[in-house]
Amino acid sequence: MVWIASLALKDIRVMADAEIEPIKGLNFICGPNGAGKTSVLESIYLAGRGRSFRHPDAGPLVRRDAHSARVVLKLWDENGDRVRVLGVERARSEMRCRFDGREVAKRSQLAEALPIQFISSQPQLLLGMGPDVRRRFLDLALFHVEHRFLAVYSRVQKSLRQRNAALKQGQAEQVSAWDQSFVEAGNDLTTMRKQVSADVFDRAQRILLGWGLDLGVAYRYRQGWRKEMTLAEALSTRLSEDMERGFTGVGPQRADIEFLSDNGLAEKRLSRGQQKMFVIALNLAISDMVADLSNGVCRPVFLIDDLAAELDGQNLAKVLAALGERDVQVFVALIDPPAPGTVEILPAKVFHVEHGTIK
């Protein structure tokens, strides 16, 4: 697995120039509001994803009056016993990335070089947001465990785009010409997503039970078309409506994974703190699954913003212990360093952020 041995960042929001040497284990990024904690996490995220988690565009990320935001990471690769350098420079409209001395052209290559499991300050939003957010959550997990994922996903997207274009132009023959590839890739993607959902949910439930949290959670995978039909049947049943509307109304592009508690939507049944614990358990579950299925070769680095928000002291301690006992590198943003007694036994290092500098 890969972990960050050093992090140098320049002109990222309030941070002008900073360098830290994190440990493998828990790294606490502490400081008052506006100090730059989230910006530190954002810079690591930029290196692994090529963008920010706050906005789709890079403008606000680049420090006022600076030309570009830069981050350089030294990654310790345990499998190869060597250090590799990952550098990303993001100007307002362009991006340059280098990994191990080579130019990197695709974002997916960044994600392979530095797998990241990001938990926002309000991860419970996952439960109440649109299906697309939950699909992306699942697909990111799939990306790391199923090497065919990108190819299958691209095939679904391509045939869907072509099919939709034909629908808009009212060309029925062209529409059905794309059906076979859409159905094949769509079924493939659906099978993968169902497997990953079951695995992740199962692990998450065991993590919750280990924490003594009996939240009565369950999940329902919605594949994007009626259960009793094949995808091909669903497409042909729906053809005239699709022709009228000009887009494909059934298929894996409509899939969702709904999370339930006591037979209602988890978002409506559980308290916000309980929801947060549930979503954190899902994230831990994904990380465990990725580690298991890769025989420990891949274990995403956790970035966790404002972990303490909405968690009581006991739950916070449970999450920190769960992270500390795993073979994983974690960056946790917190206003105050963890209370004495919570992390003494864990591998941990505290960094203090103040007005854009790190101590």
Ligand SMILES: Nc1ncnc2c1ncn2[C@@H]1O[C@H](COP(=O)(O)OP(=O)(O)O)[C@@H](O)[C@H]1O
């Ligand atoms: N492009 C920018 N240039 C300079 N400062 C910025 C920029 N974007 C945001 N900031 C400032 O950066 C500060 C850091 O915020 P943030 O990292 O979110 O702090 P924290 O997470 O510690 O509360 C905020 O005070 C904000 O006004």
Ligand SMILES: [Mg+2]
């Ligand atoms: Mg913050």
